[in-house]
Amino acid sequence: MTDIVVFGEDFGGLPSSTQHIVKRLAANHRILWVNSIGLRQPKLDSKDIQRALNKLTRVFHNVGSHKPTLDSETNPNIHIINLLTIPAPSSALARKVAAKMMKHQLNKQLQALGFDKPVFWTSLPTAADLCAEMNPRGLIYYCGDDFSALAGVDHDTVAKHERTLVNAADVIFTASDKLATQFPSGKTVTLPHGVDFSLFSEPAPKAEDFPNNGRKVLGFYGSLSEWLDYDLIAQVADQAPDWDLVFIGPNEFSDNPLPQRSNIYYLGPRAHHTLPRYSQHWDASWLPFVDNAQIKACNPLKLLEYLATGTSVISTPFPALMPYKHMLHIVQNVEDVCASLAHLIPPPANSKQYVQQQSWEARANQVEKLVRTL
Known part of the structure; x- marks a missing residue:
């Protein structure tokens, strides 16, 4: 049974396509879900400050317990963690520091769960550097949006991360044929949304x-x-x-x-x-x-x-x-x-x-x- 590490949005709420798929994969695989590591740097407004405080609280809960949260509502094979990081780092130094920070935290969680050479799945381009540091069994990039046009992200920063991720990925899934045209055809597969x-x-x-x-x-x-x-x-x-x-x-x-x-x-x-x-x-x-x-x-x-x-x-x-x-x-x-x-x-x-x-x-x-x- 192959273990899978997933980088996505914060688990829960209105489920994304990644959540829908991962919940089904959990019938045959253990899943470690990493809550959002960000697509932009936070603003100094009440919404972002509250979100940052909530995330810090969850991060330090993880650190204190050394145990991921179980998603008991869906499947005990899904474990949820938060990583302390620099959101959407843009400079080479910031990218390197963020990747090292997350690698240290993630390794602890993988050891606690007994994950050995998992497959990595990311729907966030900003996970590219961490994925490179971790040397997974395989790397899947799931692209559900055109990040160059998506509102609410740091476009230039995310584009740089995405180029790194595309080069490293073994498989690229896209939610539409239009998105698929942006990536190498030899490793890109259109995976349209499904429905419950x-x-x-x-x-x-x-x-x-x-x-x-x-x-x-x-x-x-x-x-x-x-x-x-x-x-x-x-x-x-x-x-x-x-x-x-x-x-x-x-x-x-x-x-x-x-x-x-x-x-x-x-x-x-x-x-x-x-x-x-x-x-x-x-x-x-x-x-x-x-x-x-x-x-x-x-x-x-x-x-x-x-x-x-x-x-x-x-x-x-x-x-x-x-x-x-x-x-x-x-x-x-x-x-x-x-x-x-x-x-x-x-x-x-x-x-x-x-x-x-x-x-x-x-x-x-x-x-x-x-x-x-x-």
Whole structure:
């Protein structure tokens, strides 16, 4: 049984594709999950300061106990740790110091767990130097975003780390065909997102805070960040007053107010397993994205989750939609959105069967076959 060390975001919350896959791999592998080591240097604002304090608390808990945290909710084979480091180091000296710091801490955890020559999986380019220091059995880079266009990262710094990582990686997985074109074809494999089909397709009770105004509901869940088209959202709210617009997810803006209308509801973040209590009960799901480089390279997790509910889906266009375009309402502007709302057509009858085949189990099996070759 090959052990796997994973560098990803902080474990928990809304799960990433890496979390979904790793939870399935944990049936046959021991996993050491390293919480985020950062994609940018922290700012001196309340949000980053609080996050840093929380991370320091968890780091010193690890150091004091010498034991990783178990993810008992999913699988006792998943162990979670935090490493003290310099977030997104840019200079050669800072990169070297950060790698040495993390190597010392990580070796202690590997020894405590009895991991021997594990495979490393990283979805963060900033783990490149540490991976080089550790000499793993094999190195997998999972690229889920175009980091050169991703909001909230130090682009130049991350690009340098990514070049190092790409050269060292044995296998590169990408979430979309668009991303795959950025990497060497001989070791790059497109690994589209999967879906927890049973969670989103099996009937769930309506959430207690679901709007109940006698109006139809157009819903979205995910981060409220720069990649949403807030002008379009405001226009739809104004031109479709007989619809409520519901948004679930964290507000990533500190100084950019979200559109305020009597028929727009911001419900805040919700646990992933509770999302069907909303998405199964609104009348249409939507993806109101802006047209930028990040969105052109993205493959949003929520697309298959939306389709698994059998609810109509409205989306602005981007390349990853193409395999599903016959199942969607693709819109360019507010007139298109309002026309779709007036004549909602659910996905074709066979779409659920197709979506069911795109399970996370199927994606994990694809990864499993490659892990065995490393």
